[in-house]
Amino acid sequence: MQDWGQGPSGQDLEKKVIEITDQIKxxxxxxxxxxxxxxxIVIVIIAIIIGGYSSMxxxxxxxxxxxxxFGKFAGFSDPGLHFKMPFGIDQVYLVPTGxxxxxxxxxxxxxxxxxxxxxxxxxxEESLTLTGDLxxxxxxxxxxxxxxxxxxxxFRIKDPVGTIRDISEAMVRKAIGxxxxxxxxxxxxxxxxxxxxxxxxxxxxxxxxxVRIVTVKFQDVNPPDPVKxxxxxxxxxxxxxxxxxxxxxEQFNREVPRARGEAxxxxxxxxxxxxxxxxxxxxxxxxxxxxxxxxxxAPEVTRRRIHIETxxxxxxxxxxxxxxxxxxxxxxxxxxxRKTMEGAAK
Numbered sequence: 465m466q467d468w469g470q471g472p473s474g475q476d477l478e479k480k481v482i483e484i485t486d487q488i489k490x491x492x493x494x495x496x497x498x499x500x501x502x503x504x505i506v507i508v509i510i511a512i513i514i515g516g517y518s519s520m521x522x523x524x525x526x527x528x529x530x531x532x533x534f535g536k537f538a539g540f541s542d543p544g545l546h547f548k549m550p551f552g553i554d555q556v557y558l559v560p561t562g563x564x565x566x567x568x569x570x571x572x573x574x575x576x577x578x579x580x581x582x583x584x585x586x587x588x589e590e591s592l593t594l595t596g597d598l599x600x601x602x603x604x605x606x607x608x609x610x611x612x613x614x615x616x617x618x619f620r621i622k623d624p625v626g627t628i629r630d631i632s633e634a635m636v637r638k639a640i641g642x643x644x645x646x647x648x649x650x651x652x653x654x655x656x657x658x659x660x661x662x663x664x665x666x667x668x669x670x671x672x673x674x675v676r677i678v679t680v681k682f683q684d685v686n687p688p689d690p691v692k693x694x695x696x697x698x699x700x701x702x703x704x705x706x707x708x709x710x711x712x713x714e715q716f717n718r719e720v721p722r723a724r725g726e727a728x729x730x731x732x733x734x735x736x737x738x739x740x741x742x743x744x745x746x747x748x749x750x751x752x753x754x755x756x757x758x759x760x761x762a763p764e765v766t767r768r769r770i771h772i773e774t775x776x777x778x779x780x781x782x783x784x785x786x787x788x789x790x791x792x793x794x795x796x797x798x799x800x801x802r803k804t805m806e807g808a809a810k
Contacts, residue, residue, distance in 0.1 A: 465481065468528070470491055470627065476669070483548060485809075506742065518549040519547050519548055520545065520546070520547055520548075521541075521545075521546055521548060521551070521556050522544070522545050522546070523541050523542065523543045523544060523546065523558060524543060524558070524564045525543045525557060525562065526543075526560055526561070526562030527543065527558045527560055527561065527562065528540055528541065528559050528561040528562075528611075528613050528614045529541030529542075529546065529556045529557070529558055529559075530541070530554045530556065530557040530558075530559060530615050530618060531548065531554055531555070531556055532551065532554065532556075532557070533549065533554050535555075537615060538554065540614065540615075541556065552648060557614075557618055559611055559614035559617060559618060561609065561610070561611045561612075561614055562738075563610075564608050564609070564610055564678055565608065565609055565610065565611070566574060566607070566608050567595065567606065567607045567609075567625070567628060567629055567632065568604075568606055569590050569591070569603075569605050569606065569607070569609075569629070569632065569636070570584065570587055570590045570591030570602070570603060570604035570605065570683075571583065571584045571591070571604050571683070572584075572587070584604075586594075590633065591603055591604055591639045592688070593636065593637055593641075594637075594640075594641060595640055595641065595643060595644055595645045595648055595788065596640075596641055596642050596643050596644050597644040597645055599644070599645035599687075600687070600688050601640065601645060601648050601649065601685060601686070601687060601688075602639065602684075602685070602686045602687065602688055602689075603648070603682065603684075603685050604682070604683040604684045604685070605636060605657075605680065605681060605682045605683055606679075606680075606681055606683060607628065607629075607632045607674050607677065607679075607680050608677070608678040608679045608680075609676060609677050609678055609680075610678055611674060611675060611676075612674050612675060612676045613673075613674025614674065615674070616672060616673050616674030617673055617674045617675060620671070620673045620674065621671065621673055624673050624675065626677065627671065627673065628668070631664060631667050631668065631671075632660075632664055632680070635660045635663045635664045635667070636660055638663070639656045639659050639660050639663070642655065643656060646698075646702070648685055649685055649686075649695065649699060650699060650702055652780050653682050653685060655753065657679075657680050657681055657682055658680075660680045661677055661680040664677055664680060665677045679727070755770075
């Protein structure tokens, strides 16, 4: 358990009081009864000074003070300067409730900073973990937590930090033991961390030690050094596969909509051609029916009219025109006046 301080009235101060009292007793025995009153006055003055000094304590901005009176819980202290009963009547334990505490597994931070240095020597028992497919992985992770109830955190169990570490290690080994090595090394790391965080918080709630888990995060997950090269090749192959899948999806999203658009355009053109042909056929039908009606009214006139209109439509398209003379039995050529006029115009 972490040794939380009690403020100015700690054990060192009590030891000094006992030492001073013993010295005074020795002097009193050697001096005799005549010096009793001065010694009593000195003891009273010392007791007053020590009592006044030990009755004050300070709580920092990121801390909460847990006050015990005669060994029983008396309340909490907010940040600031406070007074308490001296001579050990009140005891104050300062707990860092305003900070996010961190525990490291598989490595230790040596010098934090811009270029943080780490140490992994002698921590193989923490980091080496067996996966569900009987492969070994080298896992480094952190657990960040906050103290939600300082009284429970101090007095519910003897070693809260050690308990959090033991349960965290058990939850990590359980989650990794239920997954295969590919999931641990590549795709399922975030999901495994979330599962571990939930299981860890649930277990700590059963212990009721007043702790809230902030996050569980894998810092680094690697295969052991003897097989690291082979696993790196597998990882590269997985990444290449994912890249090809993304490229195929991109091409699919580009080509399929274009093909669908062209198909829709062809269907619309066919539909338009269909409507055009139907309307044209209906128009021809209506025109023929109207012409038939007129023909029934005056067959000879209508026949002549049709003949003349047909000639007006056909003759302009012919290069040469011949007129047959039934009486003489010969051919009467029709002068190509149109061609002559067109040639003169050119």
